[in-house]
Amino acid sequence: MFSVPAFQNEWYSRNMYVKDSLAYDYERAVYGPQSKFGYKNFIPKFTMAKFNPKAWAALFKRAGARYVVPVAEHCDGFPEYNSKFTLWDASRMGPKQDLVAELEKAVRADGMRFGVSSHRAEHWWWYNPGTKYHSDVDNPRYAGLYGPAEPMNLPGVRSRGEPNPNQLQDWRPPS
Structure with missing residues (x-):
């Protein structure tokens, strides 16, 4: 969805809440x-009106992807x-x-393998900068999208806070 504002990169959704940043x-x-x-x-505004998964798959195949x-x-x-x-997902909103x-x-259908990557485990701190001002x-009303917006607590990063356990109930590391 970060392609809608078409400014900077995939971190726009976070950086637009970071005061004094270009995105803000x-x-x-x-x-x-x-x-x-x-x-x-x-x-x-995220309609994906021109989304053509068959064309994408054909492009990947022509590029040699397996x-x-x-x-x-x-x-x-x-x-x-x-x-x-x-409830805040592409199947219910936007496209x-x-x-x-x-x-x-x-x-x-084009004979390639398929997998997905999820960055959900990082969502708990993503929007935290937006809690520092109105x-x-x-x-x-928007907690389903913005999540708990807790402060980040990562090794080597000076911050406080930790993931909200409720946010991570659905995530389990591979065994």
Whole structure:
């Protein structure tokens, strides 16, 4: 979904809430304050009107790919599939399509293997910068997208906080 604002990179959804960042300044200049227009407001604009999974699969095959592993859920907390963990996903909002399932079908039909990458485990801290001032991140109506927005606590990073256990109930490391 970060392609909608088409500014910088896939970290836009986080950086648009980081004061004094280029994304923060861009967001305010183009869309207004984050309290009125947040990342959630890009969802209706994320239509995927030209999405053609068969063409994608054909391109991957021509490039010599034997397997395809897209990011099914970026840290932004908006799964590109029909998720059982949130109502904020591409099958219910935006394009209203299970983009991952459609791509998987096309890739497998072309004889390639298919897997997915998920960055959901990082979602708990992704929107934390938006809690430091008045923004839509603090609005409980949008908790399904923005998650707990806890402070990051990583080795070597000076910060406080840890993942909310409820956020990680659905995630288990491979055994």
